[in-house]
C-alpha cells in the first residue's frame with residue numbers, strides 16, 4: 044500500500060535500522076552455526092513497511108545495521124533519515140540520529156520505542172507515533188515542503204552526543220549531560236591553565252618547575268582516569284581505548300620529564 048499523498052518534489056530517504064542490542068530475543072549465539080551468513084534474526088518489518096509506503100517518485104536507500112553500518116556518504120546522499128527500533132536499541136537509535144545530524148540531515152523516528160516513549164528521543168526532528176496512517180501522510184507532506192533541519196545551534200563536538208547517549212540509558216533529565224559536559228570543559232580549562240603556568244614558571248626559573256608541572260599532570264591524568272571509570276560504568280567501550288591512550292601518553296610524558304637529564 045502506497046501513501047495517497049502526491050509530492051511536489053523528489054526526495055531521497057535513507058532508512059536505517061539500528062543494530063540489535065544483544066538480548067535473549069536476538070538469538071545472536073546461534074549465528075555462528077550458519078557459517079557467518081546470518082547476522083540478524085529477522086528483517087526489520089516496520090521500517091520496510093514504511094519504505095514501501097513512500098511516494099513512488101521518492102528514492103529510498105535501506106540500511107540494516109546488523110548487516111552493515113550506514114556510512115557518512117549514505118547520510119550525505121539523503122534528504123531525510125528514517126529510523127525505527129525497540130527500547131533496547133535506544134542508544135543505537137540515538138546514535139543514528141547523532142550521525143544523521145552530524146551531516147545536517149533531519150531524522151524521523153518511529154516504531155515500537157519512539158511510539159511508546161517519544162521522550163527517549165529528544166533530538167529527533169520528527170516523531171511518528173503508532174501505525175502508518177494520516178500522521179504518516181502529514182510527515183511526508185512536511186518533508187516534501189521543507190528542506191533540511193530547522194535552524195539549530197550546530198554543536199560541532201561529537202563528545203556531547205556521546206555523553207547524552209550514555210546518560211540517556213539511565214533516564215537522566217536533559218540538564219544532566221549538559222552539566223557533565225560543562226564540567227569536563229571546565230576541568231580541561233583548569234588543566235590547560237596549569238600547563239601554561241608550568242611552562243611560564245619553568246621558563247622564568249630556567250629549570251623545570253615541578254610544583255606546577257605536577258599540578259598540571261595530576262589534573263589532566265585525573266580527567267582521563269575519571270573518563271575510564273565512567274566508560275566502564277556506562278558501557279562506553281568504543282571510547283575507552285582513546286581515553287586509555289591519552290592517559291598512557293600523558294603518564295609517559297611525565298615519567299620522561301623525570302628521567303630526562305636536568
Ligand code: B12
Pocket residue numbers: 062063064065066067068069083084085086087088089090092093125126127128129130131132151152153154155156158159171173174175179182
Ligand atoms: C518481530 C519482532 C521481533 C524480531 C525483530 C526483527 C526485526 N528486525 O525487527 C526479534 C525476534 C529479533 C525481536 C527481538 C526482540 N524483541 Co521484539 N517483537 C517483534 C514483534 C512480534 C513484531 C514486530 C514487527 O515486525 N511488527 C510489524 C511491523 C510492520 O510493525 P512495527 O514495527 O510496529 O512498525 C509499524 C509502526 O510502528 C510504524 N513504524 C515503524 N518504524 C517506523 C519508522 C518511521 C520513521 C515511521 C514514520 C514509522 C514507523 O510503521 C509500521 C507499520 O505501521 C513485536 C510485537 C508486535 N506485535 O509489534 C515485538 C516487540 C517489538 N519486541 C519487543 C521486545 C521487548 C523484544 C526483545 C527485547 C525481547 C528480548 N527480551 O530479547 C528483543 C530485542 C531485539 C533487539 N531489537 O535488539 C517489544 C518491544 C517493546 C518496545 N516498545 O520497545 C515488542 C513490542 C513486544 C512486546 N509487546 O513486548 N522482536
